[in-house]
Amino acid sequence: MKAMSPELASWLRGRTDDSVTVKRLHGDVSGRLFWRVFTGNGTHVLMDSGKIPVWPWIDIHELLRANGFRVPAIREIDTRRGWVLQEDLGSRRLLDVDDGQYMKLLDEASDIIVAMQRRLDGRTCADSIAGRRSFTPAFFMAELENTLETLFFRLLGVPMNELLELQREMRTLCESIDPSSVFVHRDFHSSNLMVVDGRLVMVDWQDARFGPPAYDIVSLVRDSYRDPGHVWEDRARKFTLAKGNMNMFQIARTACQRSLKATGTFSFHYRKTGDTRYLGYIPRTLRYLADYARICPQLDGLVRKTYRTLDKYHGEIDLRDFRSANIPEVRSR
Structure with a gap:
């Protein structure tokens, strides 16, 4: 199982705190990686889009949100590197x-x-x-x-x-x-x-x-x-x-x-x-x-x-x- 890169870990700590902990979640077949992020203020989900361009995900997220459809809120984002810290929707599908x-x-x-x-x-x-x-x-x-x-x-x-x-x-x-x-x-x-x-x-x-x-x-x-x-x-x-x-x-x-x-x-x-x-x-x-x-x-x-x-x-x-x-x-x- 691929570990979180030091660069991504540093980026995450800079947007939460040094006590943050993470748990790897099952990804999807596209190759994107996901973690559940635990902080003193609750949990989030971190997505690493890796080599897959993240801008279509962001673009359609905004389209859905702007037209009244419920999608997870974005907390922090680095479009160039494909990193998104988003609302944790839980694990129940x-x-x-x-x-x-x-x-x-x-x-x-x-x-x-x-x-x-x-x-x-x-x-x-x-x-x-x-x-x-x-x-x-x-x-x-x-x-x-x-x-x-x-x-x-x-x-x-x-x-x-x-x-x-x-x-x-x-x-x-x-x-x-x-x-x-x-x-x-x-x-x-x-x-x-x-x-x-x-x-x-x-x-x-x-x-x-x-x-x-x-x-x-x-x-x-x-x-x-x-x-x-x-x-x-x-x-x-x-x-x-x-x-x-x-x-x-x-x-x-x-x-x-x-x-x-x-x-x-x-x-x-x-x-x-x-x-x-x-x-x-x-x-x-x-x-x-x-x-x-x-x-x-x-x-x-x-x-x-x-x-x-x-x-x-x-x-x-x-x-x-x-x-x-x-x-x-x-x-x-």
């Missing part, structure tokens, strides 16, 4: 609450998505990096190319001719996703929603951009970390009614791309770190695909090909039991 509270908070989370899409329009976001980035069919397909390479080719050993068949189906999917564009958090799921005094507070917004209206709601209700069960569809339908200009086909197509993309992301981080924890999220996410094909028959060909491929090939990992097991078999690397 939507991921961690009991089932009863989870279901209630899903409604609040959905309301936050609707509010973001209403308040953060193109004019409001014109001066923010979020307003100058957007999803496109090419961007969606680039994400799925990562899935084809890392999961299907490198981990499962799928031959090129069958990869090309999947690629054609995935390209058709990406070209069919709703071209409408609204503000999208991009990682709006149970691990990025903190529960503070019974209410939700967003974190990890630095990749926000404009994209399909369905994107954040499918991130929430088709979450790779926590499955709300059959009620996901009810929550998705309720969202389409709140929006007034959406349907479940849009939900299914967007969800299908995001779920396939997520399996590639988990595969990539497993290959990068060797941490099998990432593999544990893949079977659940793959099971979601069947629901999308049921809702939107256009997706049936892609889902069938995907499932046949998973049943047929196994290399470094074996996902043939993905329908019933959450931990794939892993062979020695």
Whole structure:
């Protein structure tokens, strides 16, 4: 575990006091580092963005705060070195609450998505990096190319001719996703929603951009970390009614791309770190695909090909039991 640099420790003491103590927190897959900071005046969270530019995080933090969304307050900041001392939101996430509270908070989370899409329009976001980035069919397909390479080719050993068949189906999917564009958090799921005094507070917004209206709601209700069960569809339908200009086909197509993309992301981080924890999220996410094909028959060909491929090939990992097991078999690397 990487220790705090002497320069960062000195910077922190200069903004607190010499008696300050810290405890390393789990970071995220981006490589940013976090510590809980204990002082005589309470606790804070220190973020070291390292080599990752911190200005998009700051820019979108200000955009959200200025438009009435709850985000952690910034206490001190060094933009050049990527250091941020911020409010401590605690350790309780939507991921961690009991089932009863989870279901209630899903409604609040959905309301936050609707509010973001209403308040953060193109004019409001014109001066923010979020307003100058957007999803496109090419961007969606680039994400799925990562899935084809890392999961299907490198981990499962799928031959090129069958990869090309999947690629054609995935390209058709990406070209069919709703071209409408609204503000999208991009990682709006149970691990990025903190529960503070019974209410939700967003974190990890630095990749926000404009994209399909369905994107954040499918991130929430088709979450790779926590499955709300059959009620996901009810929550998705309720969202389409709140929006007034959406349907479940849009939900299914967007969800299908995001779920396939997520399996590639988990595969990539497993290959990068060797941490099998990432593999544990893949079977659940793959099971979601069947629901999308049921809702939107256009997706049936892609889902069938995907499932046949998973049943047929196994290399470094074996996902043939993905329908019933959450931990794939892993062979020695």
